[in-house]
Amino acid sequence: MIILVTGVSGTGKTTIGQKLANYYQLPFYDADKFHPAVNIEKMSNGIPLNDEDRMPWLQTLAALLRDSIPTGGAILACSSLKESYRQILHINKKVNWIHLKGSKELIWERMLARKNHYMKASMLDSQFDTWEEPAYGLKLDIDQNPEDMLVAAINYLKNQKENWGSTPTLNPPDDEKLD
Numbered sequence: 005m006i007i008l009v010t011g012v013s014g015t016g017k018t019t020i021g022q023k024l025a026n027y028y029q030l031p032f033y034d035a036d037k038f039h040p041a042v043n044i045e046k047m048s049n050g051i052p053l054n055d056e057d058r059m060p061w062l063q064t065l066a067a068l069l070r071d072s073i074p075t076g077g078a079i080l081a082c083s084s085l086k087e088s089y090r091q092i093l094h095i096n097k098k099v100n101w102i103h104l105k106g107s108k109e110l111i112w113e114r115m116l117a118r119k120n121h122y123m124k125a126s127m128l129d130s131q132f133d134t135w136e137e138p139a140y141g142l143k144l145d146i147d148q149n150p151e152d153m154l155v156a157a158i159n160y161l162k163n164q165k166e167n168w169g170s171t172p173t174l175n176p177p178d179d180e181k182l183d
Contacts, residue, residue, distance in 0.1 A: 011104030101141030
């Protein structure tokens with residue numbers, strides 16, 4: 005099972021991703037930990053990343069997901085702001101998507117409260133400007149507590165298991181199968 009938890013910075017992707025990983029007993033990966041140093045430096049200086057900056061990072065994440073298939077999959081928390089980024093991460097038809105959404109005001113408050121994170125609250129506007137609303141997957145509003153969000157995500161994923169894959173418009177490679 006591959007589950008991607010997406011959304012702009014500050015939506016709680018890591019919190020929900022870790023809870024899902026605990027529930028499903030799968031490895032959890034925070035995409036932020038895989039940024040090259042040059043990307044982290046740019047973001048630390050308040051400079052938003054562009055598509056060229058993100059490409060090696062996205063390719064690394066896609067490889068990580070492919071490598072997790074033989075052991076049952078993984079949970080990845082990743083902003084995946086654009087559809088083109090999600091296309092790269094959609095490594096097979098069994099990828100499930102959970103998109104976290106919330107008001108800019110709520111996310112701003114959360115980001116201001118974060119300590120020791122290179123993504124500064126001042127960059128939130130660029131995240132919202134870049135975000136392309138997906139037409140698939142579960143869309144979870146972050147104005148509820150994490151436990152309720154987890155229950156909603158698990159219920160959604162149970163229903164998806166029958167259909168395997170919440171993204172019918174994406175075209176993953178045919179040779180990528182989950183065991």
